[in-house]
Every structure is written in structure tokens, then in C-alpha cells.
Amino acid sequence: xxxxxxxxxxxxxxxxxxxxxxxxxxxxxxxxxxxxxxxxxxxxxxxxxxxxxxxxxxxxxxxxxxxxxxxxxxxxxxxxxxxxxxxxxxxxxxxxxxxxxxxxxxxxxxxxxxxxxxxxxxxxxxxxxxxxxxxxxxxxxxxxxxxxxxxxxxxxxxxxxxxxxxxxxxxxxxxxxxxxxxxxxxxxxxxxxxxxxxxxxxxxxxxxxxxxxxxxxxxxxxxxxxxxxxxxxxxxxxxxxxxxxxxxxxxxxxxxxxxxxxxxxxxxxxxxxxxxxxxxxxxxxxxxxxxxxxxxxxxxxxxxxxxxxxxxxxxxxxxxxxxxxxxxxxxxxxxxxxxxxxxxxxxx
Amino acid sequence: xxxxxxxxxxxxxxxxxxxxxxxxxxxxxxxxxxxxxxxxxxxxxxxxxxxxxxxxxxxxxxxxxxxxxxxxxxxxxxxxxxxxxxxxxxxxxxxxxxxxxxxxxxxxxxxxxxxxxxxxxxxxxxxxxxxxxxxxxxxxxxxxxxxxxxxxxxxxxxxxxxxxxxxxxxxxxxxxxxxxxxxxxxxxxxxxxxxxxxxxxxxxxxxxxxxxxxxxxxxxxxxxxxxxxxxxxxxxxxxxxxxxxxxxxxxxxxxxxxxxxxxxxxxxxxxxxxxxxxxxxxxxxxxxxxxxxxxxxxxxxxxxxxxxxxxxxxxxxxxxxxxxxxxxxxxxxxxxxxxxxxxxxxxxxxxxxxxxxxxxxxxxxxxxxxxxxxxxxxxxxxxxxxxxxxxxxxxxxxxxxxxxxxxxxxxxxxxxxxxxxxxxxxxxxxxxxxxxxxxxxxxxxxxxxxxxxxxxxxxxxxxxxxxxxxxxxxxxxxxxxxxxxxxxxxxxxxxxxxxxxxxxxxxxxxxxxxxxxxxxxxxxxxxxxxxx
Ligand SMILES: [Zn+2]
Ligand SMILES: [Zn+2]
Numbered sequence: 001x002x003x004x005x006x007x008x009x010x011x012x013x014x015x016x017x018x019x020x021x022x023x024x025x026x027x028x029x030x031x032x033x034x035x036x037x038x039x040x041x042x043x044x045x046x047x048x049x050x051x052x053x054x055x056x057x058x059x060x061x062x063x064x065x066x067x068x069x070x071x072x073x074x075x076x077x078x079x080x081x082x083x084x085x086x087x088x089x090x091x092x093x094x095x096x097x098x099x100x101x102x103x104x105x106x107x108x109x110x111x112x113x114x115x116x117x118x119x120x121x122x123x124x125x126x127x128x129x130x131x132x133x134x135x136x137x138x139x140x141x142x143x144x145x146x147x148x149x150x151x152x153x154x155x156x157x158x159x160x161x162x163x164x165x166x167x168x169x170x171x172x173x174x175x176x177x178x179x180x181x182x183x184x185x186x187x188x189x190x191x192x193x194x195x196x197x198x199x200x201x202x203x204x205x206x207x208x209x210x211x212x213x214x215x216x217x218x219x220x221x222x223x224x225x226x227x228x229x230x231x232x233x234x235x236x237x238x239x240x241x242x243x244x245x246x247x248x249x250x251x252x253x254x255x256x257x258x259x260x261x262x263x264x265x266x267x268x269x270x271x272x273x274x275x276x277x278x279x280x281x282x283x284x285x286x287x288x289x290x291x292x293x294x295x296x297x298x299x300x301x302x303x304x305x306x307x308x309x310x311x312x313x314x315x316x317x318x319x320x321x322x323x324x325x326x327x328x329x330x331x332x333x334x335x336x337x338x339x340x341x342x343x344x345x346x347x348x
Numbered sequence: 349x350x351x352x353x354x355x356x357x358x359x360x361x362x363x364x365x366x367x368x369x370x371x372x373x374x375x376x377x378x379x380x381x382x383x384x385x386x387x388x389x390x391x392x393x394x395x396x397x398x399x400x401x402x403x404x405x406x407x408x409x410x411x412x413x414x415x416x417x418x419x420x421x422x423x424x425x426x427x428x429x430x431x432x433x434x435x436x437x438x439x440x441x442x443x444x445x446x447x448x449x450x451x452x453x454x455x456x457x458x459x460x461x462x463x464x465x466x467x468x469x470x471x472x473x474x475x476x477x478x479x480x481x482x483x484x485x486x487x488x489x490x491x492x493x494x495x496x497x498x499x500x501x502x503x504x505x506x507x508x509x510x511x512x513x514x515x516x517x518x519x520x521x522x523x524x525x526x527x528x529x530x531x532x533x534x535x536x537x538x539x540x541x542x543x544x545x546x547x548x549x550x551x552x553x554x555x556x557x558x559x560x561x562x563x564x565x566x567x568x569x570x571x572x573x574x575x576x577x578x579x580x581x582x583x584x585x586x587x588x589x590x591x592x593x594x595x596x597x598x599x600x601x602x603x604x605x606x607x608x609x610x611x612x613x614x615x616x617x618x619x620x621x622x623x624x625x626x627x628x629x630x631x632x633x634x635x636x637x638x639x640x641x642x643x644x645x646x647x648x649x650x651x652x653x654x655x656x657x658x659x660x661x662x663x664x665x666x667x668x669x670x671x672x673x674x675x676x677x678x679x680x681x682x683x684x685x686x687x688x689x690x691x692x693x694x695x696x697x698x699x700x701x702x703x704x705x706x707x708x709x710x711x712x713x714x715x716x717x718x719x720x721x722x723x724x725x726x727x728x729x730x731x732x733x734x735x736x737x738x739x740x741x742x743x744x745x746x747x748x749x750x751x752x753x754x755x756x757x758x759x760x761x762x763x764x765x766x767x768x769x770x771x772x773x774x775x776x777x778x779x780x781x782x783x784x785x786x787x788x789x790x791x792x793x794x795x796x797x798x799x800x801x802x803x804x805x806x807x808x809x810x811x812x813x814x815x816x817x818x819x820x821x822x823x824x825x826x827x828x829x830x831x832x833x834x835x836x837x838x839x840x841x842x843x844x845x846x847x848x849x850x851x852x853x854x855x856x857x858x859x860x861x862x863x864x865x866x867x868x869x870x871x872x873x874x875x876x877x878x879x880x
Contacts, residue, residue, distance in 0.1 A: 138415055307418075
């Protein structure tokens with residue numbers, strides 16, 4: 001019997017009688033991280049990392065919750081459970097479970113580059129690894145964080161020089177905190193959308209030290225935003241909310257910006273391929289570091305990644321899950337065409 | 349190469365015209381002369397010869413990256429562009445190209461043309477590994493030969509006008525003329541020394557205002573000349589220095605787009621400028637504007653285009669004759685000369701736009717109602733004593749247009765387009781309501797911007813209900829305003845009506861499918877306009 005089964009409600013450990021990131025309400029849920037597709041409401045008891053707990057409460061309200069330190073081992077019905085940093089967002093953890101000699105690791109979402117906020121990804125040895133594959137194609141290769149940060153800062157300077165207010169589109173949990181970390185070295189005049197501001201408050205309350213931001217309030221006069229930097233979630237992009245910043249310039253931070261067509265389709269002035277997920281090389285190195293002889297691949301380019309692993313001597317299978325609803329994952333675009341990619345302005 | 353690829357990135361990501369213009373003028377102000385020549389050349393469709401088939405590029409990329417072919421395919425499918433896919437898959441560069449400008453790279457590629465595959469591979473792979481992602485993308489576009497810089501001629505001209513000391517229309521003439529980027533220097537192409545006489549130069553167009561009062565307010569009928577208001581491209585046809593030039597009202601030199609007018613070179617008198625309408629036409633009758641659009645967007649006109657949409661020039665004014673400016677003569681006098689010229693040329697490509705005879709305003713109003721049958725959009729009214737003025741002036745010229753018929757409908761089938769749009773769903777079938785059913789009544793093609801097409805395409809891909817061969821049944825959700833020029837009863841159509849020149853007027857994103865027109869509305873239109 002597999003230590004983890006793939007059921008209607010989610011990844012289930014029968015021996016321990018608990019679920020990991022279930023998408024249906026269950027009795028006991030272990031949560032990898034606080035993104036909405038991995039942390040669903042309605043379960044009776046939640047278990048997660050200390051850092052995830054306040055974020056979970058922010059999203060799910062008053063819930064029964066127990067939290068752990070990384071590498072702290074507990075036993076549930078003879079199954080040993082521990083959490084290990086996944087490097088995806090604040091508090092994000094891989095879940096290691098073992099029973100007798102069988103060791104499984106559920107990655108949740110992860111990235112292997114240390115972003116300085118989320119905790120450095122820790123490779124955990126196991127027999128079976130369950131990996132995400134959001135950017136599981138070799139065309140996704142990220143530049144070093146510092147290089148991208150420098151590009152963002154340069155773009156902000158250029159925007160200001162041409163009299164425009166830079167509006168950075170970043171997911172409110174994860175990306176926004178990294179953007180803040182990036183830009184706070186050149187400005188302290190930062191405004192944020194309410195969604196990002198709320199997340200910031202929860203993190204501050206939990207004791208995180210973050211650069212100060214101001215909340216955008218409808219009554220604020222236009223002049224206030226001059227020479228500032230705005231951070232907004234994708235849901236605000238293209239809405240009337242943006243009007244008061246004009247003239248503005250839009251910079252989108254997302255792994256999907258790796259492909260030109262997506263930058264254009266977003267109508268962005270600049271695209272920065274800054275992601276909270278592992279790139280192709282990151283996924284491969286993570287899989288190898290586990291030493292696992294079997295890898296299940298969840299949400300993303302699971303069929304391609306899984307096939308590649310099989311062809312390279314690692315037994316692998318795709319698993320259908322309900323994950324992939326997080327903002328960055330959700331925006332997986334439809335295919336572009338050669339035609340669209342012409343530098344085209346035929347409408348003129 | 350770096351400056352050029354930066355320009356391409358800017359042009360590709362700018363959403364505003366003035367940003368593109370800025371990027372271009374910055375480039376022309378700073379780049380190497382030899383490279384600038386090639387940018388102008390690439391823009392005007394002069395590409396270097398393709399030296400290698402793209403399957404080799406793919407093969408070499410697989411060799412370098414050690415990826416299986418199926419995974420390359422998977423990536424290509426996601427990226428949608430071969431040049432970009434290769435640029436993304438190749439490993440980080442190991443060195444940097446030294447002083448390798450666009451012109452230098454192209455000359456190296458050209459030198460390889462006659463060499464064997466290994467020499468080509470050697471050069472291309474070496475170059476790849478010394479380039480960053482953007483440079484590779486542009487380099488691959490050059491290699492695969494499908495490089496298009498889709499900015500308007502006007503924009504290139506305006507950008508150049510900021511750096512060279514020439515009139516925009518001279519620049520337009522020079523860059524659209526006959527020249528070879530391998531042998532022409534930037535100075536030869538755009539030096540102000542050579543600009544002594546500009547034979548191509550058009551006159552400013554005299555533009556009419558829309559009539560916004562009662563037609564009888566114009567005064568006495570005999571002071572006015574009426575013509576059909578054509579639905580084509582307003583243009584000036586020029587013959588000077590034994591050359592033909594065609595300018596559009598947008599001051600774009602379009603000579604190359606209409607090879608039909610070549611025939612007139614030997615027939616027209618020297619020193620002639622005609623004002624008129626560029627319209628597709630067979631047997632002296634105008635054809636729908638939509639047909640013209642099938643040709644306009646193209647760099648190269650095919651034989652089939654010439655056959656399907658032959659172009660004529662419907663002349664309605666003469667501005668210069670025997671090299672003399674006639675614009676200060678009265679319309680009456682100009683008309684006499686015009687009719688003589690057209691009659692003596694006697695060629696189906698040059699037609700006279702006929703005068704519409706009338707004696708009372710009431711009678712003219714009646715004639716105007718039949719504009720649709722003439723393939724016209726209404727009536728032009730010109731004061732017989734008027735001179736040919738410059739620009740939009742009130743008083744002597746008026747356009748008196750009829751409104752198109754319009755109906756709001758929902759899209760229910762979609763099919764992929766042709767040519768440039770062959771990967772996008774751009775051909776749609778529309779339906780109106782009949783009780784709680786939907787009844788299809790027309791297909792319509794043109795009328796959306798590229799951006800709108802891309803959005804509708806994405807909608808179709810997400811909301812397909814069924815597939816019948818190439819046709820997809822789509823969730824009935826998007827509402828469009830369909831305009832058309834006429835309606836007739838038809839037993840061949842399910843709806844019982846057939847439309848003339850149906851086209852998408854606009855996308856009604858403000859309307860829900862519940863708010864579209866009904867089959868009854870169509871039948872009412874048939875009763876009102878369908879009887880002739
Ligand atoms: Zn996540
Ligand atoms: Zn996820």
C-alpha cells in the first residue's frame with residue numbers, strides 16, 4: 001500500500017489518517033503553504049509551519065491550528081511527520097512523512113533559489129517525491145534574483161525619468177514581499193493596493209520586519225503618487241483603480257513573462273520573469289537531490305516533466321490534483337502563434 | 349546587434365505609438381549608418397536571403413541542449429515561435445560578440461550562402477553561444493527569414509525625419525523606391541544633396557466635412573455638382589518624370605501596392621496629378637472595400653490578389669496638368685480637363701467618377717437612397733465654382749453619407765483565418781434570437797483590431813463546445829454589431845435573408861447575449877430596405 005494515496009479529497013495518508021493540502025474539508029489537514037489552492041477552508045484541524053499559521057488565519061478565519069518549527073518531528077498514528085523549507089513563500093514547507101522505512105516528501109510549491117525571505121529550500125532524502133511542475137519545461141530558466149532586481153530598479157528609474165509612475169504587478173502573497181525587498185533599496189515612497197497592504201499587516205503583526213508601505217486610498221489626490229512606486233496584484237491590472245496613477249508604466253513580475261507574447265498580451269510595458277516556483281533546472285536538481293526512485297508530478301507541465309524523468313531513469317507518473325489556482329499558476333497562458341509574435345502594429 | 353535587438357524589444361513591448369516613434373528616432377540618431385540602412389531595408393520587406401532551413405536550426409539546438417525532440421516540440425508549442433523557442437532553450441552565452449552590428453552579421457550570413465552545411469553550422473552555433481536571449485531571437489528571425497517589423501511607413505519616415513534633413517514625403521519616396529541595401533549607403537539613400545527635385549510630391553488633399561444641416565440649406569441646386577461618395581482609399585495618382593506615384597490620403601506612398609497603375613505610365617500625359625478613389629473594380633463597377641483590404645496589409649501582392657481584387661482609379665479631380673498647377677481653377681473647368689484626359693487614356697484602370705444629375709434637392713435625396721446599389725456610401729456635394737483647397741475646409745465640399753444598416757448579434761461558430769491569421773480564430777458566424785432559439789444569419793470577417801482578434805481567439809479556445817472539422821461551436825456569449833449595405837430575401841439561408849457586404853462594425857462588450865436583435869428585427873429591415 002502506498003503511504004500516500006491520491007483520493008477525491010486530496011493526498012491522503014491512511015496509516016496516519018491525515019491529508020496534505022486537501023481540496024475538500026477533512027478531519028486533519030497538513031498545509032504546505034498559505035496560497036488558496038493549497039489551503040482550503042472547512043477542515044477540522046490544521047497543521048502547518050509557525051510562519052504559515054497567521055497567514056492561514058488571515059485567509060480562513062478562526063480555525064483550529066497547530067504549528068511546527070522546520071525539522072521538528074512529530075508522530076501521528078505511528079507516522080513521523082516533519083516540515084522542511086520549500087523556499088516558495090513565507091512559511092512554505094515540504095512535508096516529510098515516514099512509516100517504517102518508507103519515506104515520502106510532498107513538495108507543495110517550491111523554488112530552489114534562496115530569495116532571502118521564504119527560507120532556503122532544503123533537499124530532503126526520500127523514496128518517493130511528489131513534485132509540482134508549474135514551470136516544467138526547459139524554456140523556463142530564471143536569471144539570478146539579483147539580476148532581475150537590478151532590472152526592476154533600472155526600469156523604475158527610467159519610468160520616473162520619463163515622468164511616469166511605475167506600477168508593479170505582483171501577487172500579494174510572495175511576490176509582493178520580494179518586490180518590496182528589491183525596491184526598498186532605492187525608494188521609501190511605496191504605495192500598495194489594499195490586498196497587498198492586508199497581507200503586509202498580517203505579516204507585521206506576526207513579527208516580520210518589512211519595509212514600510214502606504215495604502216492607496218480612494219480619496220488620495222493624484223499628486224501624492226508622483227515619484228512613488230505602486231505595487232498592485234494582477235486583479236487590479238487594467239481596472240479603473242489604476243487611473244489615478246496616470247501617466248503610468250506597468251511592469252509585470254511573473255515567470256510567464258519569460259515568453260514575449262505574454263508580455264504583450266498583458267499589455268505590459270515591461271515583463272520581469274521573477275517567479276516563486278522552480279525553473280526547469282531547479283525542478284531537476286530538486287528531484288535528483290531527494291534521491292527518490294519514484295516521483296509523482298502534480299500541477300503544471302506534469303506530462304512533459306514526468307515523461308522526461310521516465311526517459312532519464314526516474315520512475316515517474318502524473319497525478320491529477322486540484323492545485324494550480326494560485327495566482328502565478330492560474331495565469332498559465334494559452335499557446336501563442338508565430339503570427340502574433342511578429343513585431344506587429346498593423347492596426348496603425 | 350545589441351542596439352538593434354533592443355529596438356526590436358522596445359517596438360514589441362511598447363503599447364503606445366509615440367513610444368515606438370521615440371524608440372525608432374533614438375535608434376536612427378545613435379546607430380551605425382550601415383545598420384540603419386538594414387533596419388530601413390528590413391522594414392520595407394527587403395530581407396537577406398535565407399541561407400539555411402529552420403529544421404537545421406532546430407537540430408543544432410537539440411544537439412547543444414541535449415533535449416529530446418518531443419520536448420523541443422512541447423516548448424515550441426508553448427512559445428509559438430521557433431526563433432524565440434531556440435533563443436530560450438540555448439544555454440547561457442559563454443562569450444560576447446565583438447563589434448558585430450546588424451549589417452556586419454548580415455554580410456557574414458550572406459557570405460555563407462554558397463558554403464557547405466558545416467561552415468554554416470559552425471558560424472551559427474558559435475554566434476548563438478555569444479549572444480543573449482534578445483540578440484538570439486533577432487538573429488534567429490533573420491535566419492528563418494520571416495522577419496517583419498510591422499510599423500507603419502509613416503512612423504519610420506517620421507522617425508527618420510528627425511535625424512535627416514529631408515521632407516517626410518521625400519524620405520517616403522526614397523525608401524520605397526528601388527534600392528539595394530547591400531550596395532546603398534545611408535548617405536546615398538537619404539542625403540539632402542540629392543533632393544533637388546522631388547517628382548513624387550503630392551498636393552495636400554482637400555477634405556470635405558460631413559453635411560450636418562438640411563441639404564436645402566446649401567442654396568440653389570444649379571450651383572452644386574453631385575457625385576457618388578465612394579468607399580475606397582482616397583488617393584492622388586501622379587505622373588511626373590515618366591514615373592507613376594500613388595499617394596494615399598494618409599500621405600503614404602503606395603505605388604508598389606497597386607501594380608495595375610503601371611499600365612498608365614505610357615498613357616498618361618507628363619506632369620499630371622489626379623485626385624480620386626482607389627477601388628477594386630470589375631467592368632467599371634466598384635466592388636466592396638473589404639476586397640481592397642485583402643490586399644492592403646500585404647508586402648507582396650500575389651497573382652491571386654490581382655485577379656480577385658483588381659484595382660481601378662475612379663478620378664474626380666485634376667490638380668496638375670502639363671506640369672501646371674490647376675488648383676485655382678474652378679471645379680467646372682477642372683472637370684472639363686479631367687473628362688478629356690480620362691477619355692483619351694481609355695483604359696479600364698482609369699475611370700471617371702460620374703456626375704450624378706439632379707434638378708431638385710428632393711430628387712437628389714431620393715437618388716441618395718440608392719447609394720447602396722451603386723456600391724457607394726452616399727453623395728458628395730461640391731460647389732461648381734470651388735477651387736481645390738488644402739486640408740479640411742468648411743463651405744464648398746460636403747459629404748452626405750447614408751448610414752450603414754446595423755444589427756447586434758451573437759457569435760456562435762468560429763473558424764481559423766487565412767494567411768497571417770491562419771492560427772487565429774478570425775472567421776465568425778453570427779446569430780440573432782428567434783424566441784429562445786438562435787438562428788444564424790451571416791458570416792462576417794473584417795472589422796476587428798489585431799488585439800481584439802487575439803482576445804476573441806482566446807475566448808474561442810477557452811469556450812469551444814464542439815468541433816465540426818475546422819469549425820468550432822462557441823458558447824454564445826460575445827456580442828458584435830454587424831453592419832451591412834443591403835438586405836434581400838433568400839431561400840438558401842436559414843434566416844430567410846441575405847446581407848450585402850456584412851462586416852463586424854464593433855465588438856459590443858457592453859451588451860449581453862440576451863440583448864441582441866431578433867429574427868423579427870431582421871425581417872422588419874427586409875421589409876423596409878429589401879424591396880428595390
Ligand atoms: Zn503556491
Ligand atoms: Zn501550487
